[in-house]
Amino acid sequence: MAGRTRTAKALAQRIDLNYFKRPHPFRRWKLVLSIAAPVLVLLWLGGMAAGGSKAPYSSGPVSSAHQVFGDKCERCHVTGARTFRAHVTDNMCLSCHDAPPHKANQISTPACAGCHLEHRGAIRLAATANRDCEECHLDLATTTGRLTVAKTVGSFNAAHPEFAAKREGARDSAVLKFNHEIHMKRDLRGRQGPTALECVTCHVPGRTPMAPVTYANNCASCHPLYFDPLIDAVAPHDEPEKVRAMTAQSLREFIAANPGQIGKPDPVRGRIPVNFPEPMPPVRTADEWVEARTASVQRLLWSKTCAECHTIERQPPVPRVVPTNVRSAWMPHARFDHGAHQMTSCTSCHAAVTSRDTSDVLMPSIATCQQCHKHTRGAESRCFECHEYHDWAAAKPVRPGFNLNQLTN
Template sequence: MRRSSRELSSRVSIHVHRQPNRQRRLAWWLALSVGVGSLLWLSGQYLQRQHRLYQAGDVAMTHRMFENECWRCHTTWAPLERLLSFRDAFPSTTNEQCETCHKVAEHQPEQKLAHGGIPCAACHKEHKGAETLARPHDRFCVSCHADLKEHGGQHAFANNITRFDVPGGHPEFLLTQLLKGEAPPTQGAEIREEHAVAKFQRSGEDDEPRWQDRGRIRFNHAKHLYARYDHQKLVDGLTDENRQPVDLSDKCESCHQPDADHRYFQPIQFEAHCCKCHPLLFDPVRYPRQSVPHELPEIIRGFLTETYTLRELQGATQTAANPTQQFCPSFPQQLPAAPDTGTDDEVDQPRRPLPGHRDQQKLTQAQAQKVLTNVVDAEKIARDHQHRLFDYEATGGCRYCHEVEVVEPQSKTSLSDWKIVPTQIPARWLPHSEFHHEPHRLLDCGVCHVGVAVSENTGDVLIPSRAVCVACHSSQPKQWASAWKEWFRSKQEWVQEREAVLAKKRQKSNSNPVASKQTQSFGDLITRADRGTRTDCIECHSYHNPTKDKWNGPFVPEIK
């Protein structure tokens, strides 16, 4: 049966548009009611003075002192503009407002203008409640450092840095590269002064030049950390003031004391850390317990001249009530009595005065000559001498630790003819990063500074490599266990080599691999760890980079 078009068209009402669409109407009414309802609710909230609704999130703790004074930061209509334009990157406060309080260093003077003008608020997100303002997300850093070249940066280390715990995502520390003998990226260019904590030099006359600690001082970690046990009884080690062996192998803190922030360590001070065992004695016969001050050669000469002149004029046998403590507060008040060898007697007794003429306060020519001879002799001892004080460890003398240079004296009697080479001990290693020792306090020092117990040379660099950091600072520590083990093996070879040398020297087996054992157990631990700790850029690096000269001072590296 065929249907005609009329029949077909008659099925649809030509008044369809006049008939109401229930669905649409429902939607429309719904929308209207929600809108009106919302407005009514908002109005109701407003009328009930509930203002929280209109506000952004909580401000960071540090800014809460502003209370309701929003204008402290928001001086323009920028928040509204930002709201209306739906542009998240648009800052709702200006840099000038931040800089009212926060004077910060530039990140990188060569940043392109577009990046150089990055508003503070772009990285430091406010109104995020407890989230730390000072911990911007990695994406802000990586936005440039993922491809530095494209962003016009001049790379010093690597062009592409994406993530710390990803292979190829972060370069090895330059220091480690130098020590490994790998060509540093800056080869040919001058090494920047902040990296000059290590120098390419010889240790001794016959050694090959290598990268090593630039410090110009003799210090033997192995000697100070040595301890030998026999059936769990300490039989050999350093000697304390009671002439008993003492084990300092796990007491790094006896010298390396944390600074006020517990971030790094205070510089080593002779008076606090060294003089107790190494007093600078100068005259074991006349002044067996008197030391010279730990000062410049000119001051030492002045002290000696005064001491011997007073001795000639007044017969003064000592210069202070407690001579050694005068310049060394840590020196023990009471030393044990010397073993009676019958020969270790002082030659001079305290002088007994003879009354008589006192008007000759000038030295005679013979006395002056004697003073000068005494001063020169004592100075030589203070510079070179090594001896034991009452059988107590007391190896002293400037030359024992310092490099001493002979110079032309300016005057025969007043100025000394030698000087101490500046120690140049680096105050900070890895100066492009910030490290915090305090959170790492549960680890033994030797876990990261492997080999410290066998290091005899100041030139040995004991700073850990990236492999040590990434063993924990990784989302998947297991992945890094092999890298850590490889690093540790390379260190172990050096450690074993050194141990063999030391054992030969000590004529005994070195039974103090405490640090190595702990490091080993640390290795076992990380191979089983499923989760690591934070890897943010901000963990180690700061965007607003302060001047680095302040740590190690200006330094012109010498590459020979």
């Protein structure tokens, strides 16, 4: 058997070990580019620096709120000692913006730039990502050890607790006698005849918060405070002292213009109610007429007319109307825009048509909101859509740190 002639050594001798020394287009271009690219970059940086441009060092365009600064990076960025990067400190943000604390007893407070990320284009800086909130809200520990909301709050659709207004046992504490069901019936007795009320008759949408319901704007047209059949005037919806003063003055003016009314009995109009004021005692002078009539008016107002809606505490010399304590907002820690929801009927979210008691809480539950605000499709469900981090009720005026020349020149 003949010996092998194809050996590894023989094969290795076929390889030219100096191949890399021979010129080759690929290696030539690699050398040229490795030299030319840094040179071109340096030339570009030099040209930009000569022109005063700071674009090469920017992470991207700033938000629309900060575009007034133009390329004046030093307005926000402060270069630290022995560092190349110019950081944005909280003090620089606070020179233009007040940032009230989130919670007085929170464990830690993130930096402004930790949640409000700049250089991402013309976006709204308050549009923070859910993960920025969940970093703390997934474990709501406090310095006092006492929970104020829940132990953990996560995504709106999976880990958000029920609204406080709709939790078990929640009741409307307003001291007012009001029945929504009666007011939503057809053919109500109105000032100009039969009428029908809609939600928007009393509740003005499109505002944040909803405009308050007042007697003058929403109740007076159907519930005028007439106090005497002889006088075509209504009592003011005001403090008892002012009501007494106004009605007494109206009676004095009437009897001065109609002295013949002294001693005349009032005409009987239909069946007399059980709680109707007793007939006036005989009077001989205008002063006696006013005094007796005023006492009768006060009994009528405070025992019937005003008591129809209010709780009255009888105490001399004038009664006391218990404050109604009507809430201006049911969700003080959330933000809601009725204008953005105007395509949805009021009764889709608020069960007012069947409500008979003032103590009924007519706010929607979280399940109602989740029908539209979903993760994968539907309306947005990010935290910032409804919540604000800062407690703006504690906001303080900011002392301006710039003048127009500093901002524009």
